[in-house]
Amino acid sequence: MISSLPPNHPPIPSTSTNFPTRPPPSCPMSQLAATRPGSPTATHPYAGQTFTLGTRNSKLAMVQTEIVRRELEQRWPGCEIRIFGMTTLGDNVQTQPLYTFGGKALWTKELEVALLCGQVDAIVHSLKDVPTEFPPGCELGAVLEREDPSDALVVKEGLPYTSLDEMPEGSVIGTSSVRRVAQLRRKYPGLKFADVRGNLGTRLKKLDDPTSSYTALILASAGLLRLNLGHRITSSVSSPALYHAVGQGAIGVEIREGDQRARDVIGSLECWKTSWRTRAERMMLRVLEGGCSVPVGCETKLTEVFVKGGEGDAPLSPRAQKKLDLHGVRVERDPNAPRVPVSPEQVNDLPLPLSPRSAALGLAPSSPPQQPGVVPPTAHLTANGASVPKQYSAESIGLLDIAEPDDTTGIPAGHPAVNPSHVCPITGRMLPVAPLVSPSRRAVALPGGGEHVSSSLNGSGTIHIPPLHECAHRPGRTPSCPGSDNLTHHATLSLTGTITSLSGTHAVLYTLSRRCHSPEDCEQLGADVARELIEGGGKEILTELGRHVKEVGGGDEQHDGKEIPVEAPGASSPPAVCPVGIPAASAAAAANGHAGGVAKSPVASKSPQSHRTVFREGEVCLRPVGW
Numbered sequence: 001m002i003s004s005l006p007p008n009h010p011p012i013p014s015t016s017t018n019f020p021t022r023p024p025p026s027c028p029m030s031q032l033a034a035t036r037p038g039s040p041t042a043t044h045p046y047a048g049q050t051f052t053l054g055t056r057n058s059k060l061a062m063v064q065t066e067i068v069r070r071e072l073e074q075r076w077p078g079c080e081i082r083i084f085g086m087t088t089l090g091d092n093v094q095t096q097p098l099y100t101f102g103g104k105a106l107w108t109k110e111l112e113v114a115l116l117c118g119q120v121d122a123i124v125h126s127l128k129d130v131p132t133e134f135p136p137g138c139e140l141g142a143v144l145e146r147e148d149p150s151d152a153l154v155v156k157e158g159l160p161y162t163s164l165d166e167m168p169e170g171s172v173i174g175t176s177s178v179r180r181v182a183q184l185r186r187k188y189p190g191l192k193f194a195d196v197r198g199n200l201g202t203r204l205k206k207l208d209d210p211t212s213s214y215t216a217l218i219l220a221s222a223g224l225l226r227l228n229l230g231h232r233i234t235s236s237v238s239s240p241a242l243y244h245a246v247g248q249g250a251i252g253v254e255i256r257e258g259d260q261r262a263r264d265v266i267g268s269l270e271c272w273k274t275s276w277r278t279r280a281e282r283m284m285l286r287v288l289e290g291g292c293s294v295p296v297g298c299e300t301k302l303t304e305v306f307v308k309g310g311e312g313d314a315p316l317s318p319r320a321q322k323k324l325d326l327h328g329v330r331v332e333r334d335p336n337a338p339r340v341p342v343s344p345e346q347v348n349d350l351p352l353p354l355s356p357r358s359a360a361l362g363l364a365p366s367s368p369p370q371q372p373g374v375v376p377p378t379a380h381l382t383a384n385g386a387s388v389p390k391q392y393s394a395e396s397i398g399l400l401d402i403a404e405p406d407d408t409t410g411i412p413a414g415h416p417a418v419n420p421s422h423v424c425p426i427t428g429r430m431l432p433v434a435p436l437v438s439p440s441r442r443a444v445a446l447p448g449g450g451e452h453v454s455s456s457l458n459g460s461g462t463i464h465i466p467p468l469h470e471c472a473h474r475p476g477r478t479p480s481c482p483g484s485d486n487l488t489h490h491a492t493l494s495l496t497g498t499i500t501s502l503s504g505t506h507a508v509l510y511t512l513s514r515r516c517h518s519p520e521d522c523e524q525l526g527a528d529v530a531r532e533l534i535e536g537g538g539k540e541i542l543t544e545l546g547r548h549v550k551e552v553g554g555g556d557e558q559h560d561g562k563e564i565p566v567e568a569p570g571a572s573s574p575p576a577v578c579p580v581g582i583p584a585a586s587a588a589a590a591a592n593g594h595a596g597g598v599a600k601s602p603v604a605s606k607s608p609q610s611h612r613t614v615f616r617e618g619e620v621c622l623r624p625v626g627w
């Protein structure tokens with residue numbers, strides 16, 4: 001185990017009886033903390049205590065747990081962080097295709113027992129493998145910043161292919177995931193898909209073995225990157241050909257329900273953006289009643305929105321919140337307008353309507369970057385005209401205009417606020433600047449303290465730069481505000497969900513983009529997308545898969561290298577016709593550039609008898625390019 005760790009990786013103990021003495025934390029932030037009043041120091045209430053992280057014995061699980069340990073040591077100096085490795089059912093059953101043996105807790109059950117009996121204080125998981133519902137007594141303590149969530153193509157050593165498109169018919173792609181098989185069969189009906197089991201190292205060995213039939217594997221990019229195997233990624237396989245798994249690329253840490261110490265300690269690791277995105281994804285899967293072994297793919301995009309009443313302020317009053325909900329891109333479909341494919345990225349870049357104030361000032365809204373040949377999304381969207389001026393009265397609700405800041409800094413390039421003393425020493429990123437920067441790049445002062453620096457952007461207004469201790473990435477939030485970073489977050493979240501039949505012939509996809517103000521809003525978005533998918537034909541696809549699994553499941557023969565069957569034996573009829581299902585051939589043609597007519601709106605595609613999708617204010621639902 002240790003000999004095969006990535007270069008420069010610290011040694012990893014495999015049992016709790018073999019803990020090395022940890023060196024004193026060397027993080028610059030902890031030193032900074034010790035010298036700054038009001039920030040956490042080694043005298044926090046948990047100093048001197050031991051905290052044990054449980055995880056699977058696989059190399060990836062151990063590397064991810066090391067990441068968690070390092071982060072905790074930085075945030076909680078004086079705590080001893082131990083690692084305890086365990087084997088799970090998923091590790092033991094190597095001969096049966098994963099999707100055929102029931103139980104969603106394949107990788108988690110044994111660890112949860114250890115957690116509940118106090119053997120460990122937290123469990124470090126790949127969030128993708130964590131069931132959407134926790135057993136009684138367990139809860140999710142934190143979700144860490146996401147690694148690349150995409151899937152990756154890894155071609156056998158010595159073969160010249162650089163993408164799936166280049167592979168000859170009959171090439172064998174190794175993967176044990178029904179999600180990958182189903183979606184890729186849809187776009188590449190000529191390829192063969194075969195099971196491949198074992199940990200990442202084992203799979204790569206099987207791939208490179210010249211006697212094996214595999215041409216390539218599809219694996220999660222995140223796992224390869226975390227194991228320093230990024231050089232094996234031949235290319236990324238992402239939407240619209242392949243939507244990634246729910247939670248893919250994120251590390252989730254499970255704790256005992258109500259364990260305040262764990263909530264404080266583990267909660268300090270939370271990345272709110274990843275958490276919001278994965279909450280939406282996981283709620284979608286939960287409503288679909290699927291586990292990690294269902295052909296459900298997704299994609300999320302979160303764009304932070306800064307509003308007055310944000311960082312450092314008290315939450316908005318219910319009245320202001322209600323008005324805020326009304327502030328957004330209100331769109332409805334014009335049935336006569338031409339349908340134009342729009343990518344999920346573009347959904348987030350939809351131009352915002354002008355506030356009356358901006359309009360009065362003659363300010364232009366920020367325009368999204370346009371791809372050559374792609375008609376701007378507004379071409380088939382109509383803002384709900386008459387009520388707009390009233391609704392978008394930013395002044396009346398104390399809301400600033402909204403712009404798309406640079407995701408990492410929130411500061412427009414060249415702004416005087418870009419000053420090295422405001423760079424977070426943990427992430428190396430600029431501290432967030434709030435409030436935002438309107439389409440005209442104006443900014444105003446926020447109440448609630450902090451440094452106020454004049455902005456010369458437009459010669460008006462000031463900009464709020466939080467002092468270092470307000471940095472969202474600061475180490476261990478003080479125990480006086482456990483599990484909370486005192487920030488009020490607002491974001492536009494876009495979630496695409498897709499369900500594909502194992503044969504690749506039936507698929508349903510739905511995208512919804514909505515302004516969210518809380519984690520619960522994100523979950524609601526996930527539930528709404530799930531409902532649309534179910535009503536759009538996803539239910540039939542999942543039911544059919546369930547039948548198939550029942551029929552082929554239960555066998556214990558060696559499955560490695562075996563082709564994954566298209567349908568259950570005897571179940572030759574396709575799933576009940578799905579209203580928005582798109583036959584593989586036309587979908588493949590669309591993906592190859594003959595997109596005409598594929599960007600069918602879910603609303604338009606539904607018969608009048610079936611339910612009608614009513615867009616709520618602030619929602620956008622569009623079909624991505626190539627689907």
Ligand SMILES: NCc1[nH]cc(CCC(=O)O)c1CC(=O)O
Nearest residue numbers: 126128219220222223248249250
């Ligand atoms: N079920 C296996 C699993 N669980 C998490 C990862 C990779 C890391 C991640 O997706 O977060 C993998 C391997 C893979 O899918 O290639």
